[in-house]
Amino acid sequence: xxxxxxxxxNRSGLWDYLTTVDHKKIAxxxxxxxxxxFLAGGLEALLIRLQLMYPEIELVGxxxxxxxxxxxxxxxxxxxxxxxIFALMNAIVPLQIGARDVAFPFVNALGFWLFFFGGVLLxxxxxxxxxxxxxxxxxxxxxxxxxxxxxxxxxxxxxxxxGLGTLIGGINFLVTIINMRAPGMTFMRMPMFTWSSFIxxxxxxxxxxxxxxxxxxxxxxxxxxxxxxNPDAGGNVVIWEHLFWIFGHPEVYILIxxxxxxxxxVVSTFSRKRLFGYSSMVFATALIGFLGFMVWAHHMFTTxxxxxxxxxxxxxxxxxxxxxxxxxxxxLLTMWxxxxxxxxxxxxxxxxxxxxxxGGMTGVMLAVPPADYQYHDSYFVVAHFHYVIVGGxxxxxxxxxxxxxxxxxxxMLNETIGKWNFWTFFIGFHLTFFPQHFLGLMGMPRRxxxxxxxxxxxxxxxISTIGAFGMTIGTILFLxxxxxxxxxxxxxxxxxxxxxxxxxxxxxPPPEYNFVQTPLVRGLxxxxxxxxxxxKGMTPAEPIGDIHMPSPSFLPFLMSLGLFVAGYGFIYHxxxxxxxxxxxxxxxxxxxxxxDDPGYHIHEDELEEKGVKA
Amino acid sequence: MANHHAHAVLPDEPEKxxxEGKNKVLGFWLFLGGETVxxxxxxxxxxxxxxQANGGPTSQALFDMNLVAVATLLLLTSSMTSVMAxxxxxxxxxxxxxxxxxxxxxxxxGFLALEIYEFVHYVNEGxxxxxxxxxxxxxxxxxxxxxxxxxxxxxxxxxxxxxxKKGLTVVTAPKFYLxxxxxxxxxxxxxxxxxxxxxxxxxxxKVG
Numbered sequence: 001x002x003x004x005x006x007x008x009x010n011r012s013g014l015w016d017y018l019t020t021v022d023h024k025k026i027a028x029x030x031x032x033x034x035x036x037x038f039l040a041g042g043l044e045a046l047l048i049r050l051q052l053m054y055p056e057i058e059l060v061g062x063x064x065x066x067x068x069x070x071x072x073x074x075x076x077x078x079x080x081x082x083x084x085i086f087a088l089m090n091a092i093v094p095l096q097i098g099a100r101d102v103a104f105p106f107v108n109a110l111g112f113w114l115f116f117f118g119g120v121l122l123x124x125x126x127x128x129x130x131x132x133x134x135x136x137x138x139x140x141x142x143x144x145x146x147x148x149x150x151x152x153x154x155x156x157x158x159x160x161x162x163g164l165g166t167l168i169g170g171i172n173f174l175v176t177i178i179n180m181r182a183p184g185m186t187f188m189r190m191p192m193f194t195w196s197s198f199i200x201x202x203x204x205x206x207x208x209x210x211x212x213x214x215x216x217x218x219x220x221x222x223x224x225x226x227x228x229x230n231p232d233a234g235g236n237v238v239i240w241e242h243l244f245w246i247f248g249h250p251e252v253y254i255l256i257x258x259x260x261x262x263x264x265x266v267v268s269t270f271s272r273k274r275l276f277g278y279s280s281m282v283f284a285t286a287l288i289g290f291l292g293f294m295v296w297a298h299h300m301f302t303t304x305x306x307x308x309x310x311x312x313x314x315x316x317x318x319x320x321x322x323x324x325x326x327x328x329x330x331x332l333l334t335m336w337x338x339x340x341x342x343x344x345x346x347x348x349x350x351x352x353x354x355x356x357x358x359g360g361m362t363g364v365m366l367a368v369p370p371a372d373y374q375y376h377d378s379y380f381v382v383a384h385f386h387y388v389i390v391g392g393x394x395x396x397x398x399x400x401x402x403x404x405x406x407x408x409x410x411x412m413l414n415e416t417i418g419k420w421n422f423w424t425f426f427i428g429f430h431l432t433f434f435p436q437h438f439l440g441l442m443g444m445p446r447r448x449x450x451x452x453x454x455x456x457x458x459x460x461x462x463i464s465t466i467g468a469f470g471m472t473i474g475t476i477l478f479l480x481x482x483x484x485x486x487x488x489x490x491x492x493x494x495x496x497x498x499x500x501x502x503x504x505x506x507x508x509p510p511p512e513y514n515f516v517q518t519p520l521v522r523g524l525x526x527x528x529x530x531x532x533x534x535x536k537g538m539t540p541a542e543p544i545g546d547i548h549m550p551s552p553s554f555l556p557f558l559m560s561l562g563l564f565v566a567g568y569g570f571i572y573h574x575x576x577x578x579x580x581x582x583x584x585x586x587x588x589x590x591x592x593x594x595x596d597d598p599g600y601h602i603h604e605d606e607l608e609e610k611g612v613k614a
Numbered sequence: 615m616a617n618h619h620a621h622a623v624l625p626d627e628p629e630k631x632x633x634e635g636k637n638k639v640l641g642f643w644l645f646l647g648g649e650t651v652x653x654x655x656x657x658x659x660x661x662x663x664x665x666q667a668n669g670g671p672t673s674q675a676l677f678d679m680n681l682v683a684v685a686t687l688l689l690l691t692s693s694m695t696s697v698m699a700x701x702x703x704x705x706x707x708x709x710x711x712x713x714x715x716x717x718x719x720x721x722x723x724g725f726l727a728l729e730i731y732e733f734v735h736y737v738n739e740g741x742x743x744x745x746x747x748x749x750x751x752x753x754x755x756x757x758x759x760x761x762x763x764x765x766x767x768x769x770x771x772x773x774x775x776x777x778x779k780k781g782l783t784v785v786t787a788p789k790f791y792l793x794x795x796x797x798x799x800x801x802x803x804x805x806x807x808x809x810x811x812x813x814x815x816x817x818x819x820k821v822g
Contacts, residue, residue, distance in 0.1 A: 103637040103640075103641065104637065104641060167648060171641050171644045171645055171648070174640075174641075174644050175637050175640050175641040175644065177634065178640060179636055179637050179640060180633075180637075205644055205647055205648050205651075206647065206651050207651075208648070208649065209648045209649070209651035209652035209655065210651060210652075210655050213652055213654075213655035213656055213659070216754070217659065217750075217754065220743070220750060220754060221750075224743055224744075225742075225743055225744035226743055226744070226750040226754070227666075227668070227744065227745075227746060227747040227749070227750045228663070228747060228750050228751065228754075229660065229745070231744055233666075233668045233744075233745075234663065234666025234667065234668040234746050234747035234748065235663070235666070235747040235750075236662055236663060236666075236747070239658075239659055239662055240665075241654055242658075243659075246655070264758075294617055466670060534727070590772065592771070593769075593772060593773075593776075593789075594776050596780075596785050
């Protein structure tokens with residue numbers, strides 16, 4: 001085929017990253033962008049805690065406080081933890097299944113840029129007339145024009161654009177995992193992180209369209225005089241609650257399942273044992289994914305759905321504790337009798353287990369509808385979901401970052417700083433959120449910007465704010481660690497942890513084509529199987545040959561930019577700008593559709609390392 | 615098949631002959647799964663709000679079943695012609711593909727014209743987006759479907775034009791296949807709209 005270029009396009013620096021379709025570079029983009037949004041969300045959290053440090057202080061005031069809690073929740077869920085999860089999925093999943101690439105490299109890049117521009121759009125609201133202030137759930141009628149300012153328009157459009165990116169990212173991973181596995185990599189030989197990424201992608205596929213519809217309806221109500229949520233014209237506010245939580249509840253499993261996957265990998269590697277109960281782990285992951293869709297109304301017990309609905313949703317919610325318990329015991333039994341090491345990655349993984357268990361137990365408490373009438377909208381709920389999302393997910397992400405950092409960047413993170421990072425973050429976390437259980441039980445409501453003194457709330461709030469500083473120090477230590485690692489001249493070996501799965505079979509960081517020769521997988525923990533058989537590396541499944549790669553493209557960036565511009569047009573009711581932005585995006589789609597990408601080949605003699613003869 | 619000179623090298627099921635093609639077909643099916651949730655949410659919203667006319671025109675007062683029947687006939691026929699295009703694709707006959715897709719596009723355009731006429735007519739009857747919750751739900755659900763039809767028509771025309779230059783290859787075949795799949799999906803959604811919006815809108819009395 002003469003249409004195929006014979007060498008890689010020569011791009012470097014920023015231009016390389018703006019046009020890349022390489023999943024490993026997209027992973028780094030996701031990590032940087034998610035990291036920045038994590039810092040923004042963390043700063044918002046710190047301001048919230050400072051405002052609540054003492055009773056009756058006026059540090060930020062009520063209006064800013066509402067904006068802060070809205071933006072903190074929205075940023076952390078959509079713009080911080082999801083992208084970091086996507087960063088790890090992008091960096092690791094194709095390697096773990098022995099693939100050269102993802103199924104749709106172009107779509108992968110598009111997914112990132114949509115998320116990025118959606119997040120930027122949402123955050124510019126701080127400077128353009130005020131951030132959204134209706135809570136991260138944006139309940140109607142509070143989120144309609146008569147009660148909320150322009151910030152909610154930013155919320156609606158920013159999340160819509162970012163959500164599209166997440167949806168196509170999810171489809172990409174589903175197809176990658178189904179179609180691109182190396183020979184021998186059956187479903188029941190896939191590493192747990194790949195399995196959890198697979199289930200998570202499935203949840204994304206079926207959960208995100210619900211929020212897409214919810215956001216469209218809210219947008220029509222706010223911008224085009226719709227009446228979906230206006231009771232005066234026959235609208236119904238509970239529709240928003242349903243749509244939001246049909247998305248929102250699976251979303252917490254979209255978040256936590258990858259963390260479960262990371263913990264499974266880390267615990268198994270650092271116990272030097274195969275994961276205990278692998279097939280029950282797979283089954284539990286799928287069951288949690290399924291049940292995640294069946295329980296959304298437990299966020300709405302006090303809405304007035306009735307006793308029968310509340311009972312069924314309460315029972316379904318408690319059922320999730322069963323597969324989750326299976327997972328907890330499997331991790332404990334993986335460690336049991338293992339040769340356990342405790343580098344920072346495993347500290348976070350082991351710290352995760354009791355912390356997440358506490359979050360799970362308060363979850364079962366909240367699943368009892370009559371009790372929920374007492375906990376509802378109190379700080380107890382705040383404590384519960386932070387134990388799950390920070391104590392579960394963020395611990396999991398830290399474990400994953402320390403574990404896979406050498407694979408992603410070719411540098412080891414410093415262990416001494418890492419241990420300080422773990423202990424300050426871990427202690428800070430429990431100081432922050434453990435007292436909040438009691439604050440809630442003593443009657444402190446959530447989302448309220450101050451409280452009166454001498455109501456037994458002073459001490460708990462003070463300790464909680466001190467804890468927030470601990471988490472801040474932990475986060476700063478992580479950033480220092482990143483800088484130290486980047487400056488260090490020592491390169492990470494291919495397999496620094498004596499790993500078990502395929503990503504450790506190739507150099508750190510991997511070459512752009514990942515595997516010189518597609519590996520042949522001969523069992524669960526594919527690399528460990530070869531190590532035990534006395535082999536130096538993976539057995540190849542194909543002879544060495546030219547490798548076909550997709551061309552980089554600037555179009556994903558431009559397509560997202562068009563929607564970004566159109567978003568401002570909608571917010572400011574300037575339909576000329578809307579049309580320009582949308583036409584720009586459609587023009588890019590047209591170009592993409594008409595111009596086929598022949599890609600290029602990396603020739604056999606250009607491969608950096610020489611493979612073995614098949 | 616000696617007379618199909620250029621297509622003789624084309625494998626059977628050309629849309630799934632390459633890994634890229636297989637990925638596209640699977641990815642598109644998954645995308646349609648997401649679209650099902652999207653329309654499901656819109657249907658649920660419409661069903662919850664369909665009797666909330668807020669003093670404005672109700673579905674019983676507005677709907678003209680003759681018009682809807684003609685629109686349905688056009689769209690369902692176009693579904694059949696898109697299937698004919700898929701069959702032609704499996705016979706690797708580009709001329710037939712182009713013929714059937716042209717008919718599909720014309721039928722789709724007819725449907726779209728009727729829908730635009732219908733919407734304009736309803737607005738003149740006093741049913742605006744802001745009239746009632748029923749109006750908002752109706753225009754959003756049916757309008758979303760209409761937008762899908764419009765997108766599908768543009769997509770198919772674009773494919774047809776670019777295929778005159780590129781011919782039928784393992785690169786263009788998946789595109790044709792997916793466009794037909796998409797078109798078929800839109801028709802399935804219309805069957806539900808016809809039932810839930812129009813038929814139920816005619817027989818369902820106002821609740822309460």
